[in-house]
Amino acid sequence: MSKQSELRSLLETIFVVVGSFVGAIIIITLATSKPEPADTSTMVVENEPMEANVQPVAVVKVAEKSDMKKNSSVISGEKIAQANCVLCHGSGMMNSPKIGDSAQWEPRIAQGKETLISHAINGIRTMPAKGGNASLSDEEVGAAVIWMANQSGGSL
Ligand code: HEC
Numbered sequence: 206m207s208k209q210s211e212l213r214s215l216l217e218t219i220f221v222v223v224g225s226f227v228g229a230i231i232i233i234t235l236a237t238s239k240p241e242p243a244d245t246s247t248m249v250v251e252n253e254p255m256e257a258n259v260q261p262v263a264v265v266k267v268a269e270k271s272d273m274k275k276n277s278s279v280i281s282g283e284k285i286a287q288a289n290c291v292l293c294h295g296s297g298m299m300n301s302p303k304i305g306d307s308a309q310w311e312p313r314i315a316q317g318k319e320t321l322i323s324h325a326i327n328g329i330r331t332m333p334a335k336g337g338n339a340s341l342s343d344e345e346v347g348a349a350v351i352w353m354a355n356q357s358g359g360s361l
Pocket residue numbers: 285286289290291292293294298299300301302313316320321322324325329330331332333335336337346349350
């Protein structure tokens with residue numbers, strides 16, 4: 206064989222090898238990407254067989270939402286307060302009791318945990334109900350109250 210034809214057959218071999226690799230990757234990608242939606246629908250069918258038969262697309266959304274709730278079932282009072290309450294309570298804006306200021310919180314904490322939480326849920330004077338975020342659950346508001354009070358000399 207001449208050097209040129211050796212080189213050509215080497216190149217041909219490389220082409221075949223590379224080509225079959227790329228082909229294999231494409232096949233693997235296609236093959237592995239297909240089961241994913243199938244898996245999700247299987248999950249939904251397991252969770253809610255009735256609804257899944259009637260309205261699978263809607264059920265997927267509902268199932269995802271409830272899964273998220275389950276995952277976040279450990280409510281972080283700190284996160285909720287940071288996102289919804291520090292706007293006022295971080296700086297004491299509008300004369301709100303400032304987080305960390307024990308003197309301001311003491312008489313409020315003295316009202317009792319339940320009263321304090323219910324004031325936060327329902328609002329009191331210039332304190333808006335749920336800090337103005339109606340989408341918070343009572344538990345989430347309660348967790349935020351407990352966190353804020355405990356940052357401010359309390360032990361709820
Ligand atoms: C728009 C500003 C604002 C936001 C946002 C806000 N608060 Fe308040 N908050 C106030 C003010 C003002 C007061 C003082 C009300 C008063 O006693 O006159 C107050 C008071 C409170 C009190 C004391 C109630 C009592 O019985 O003395 C609690 C508890 C409380 N807020 C919790 C929260 C929680 C929890 C959030 C977030 C979910 C939040 N606040 C968000 C303004 C706010």
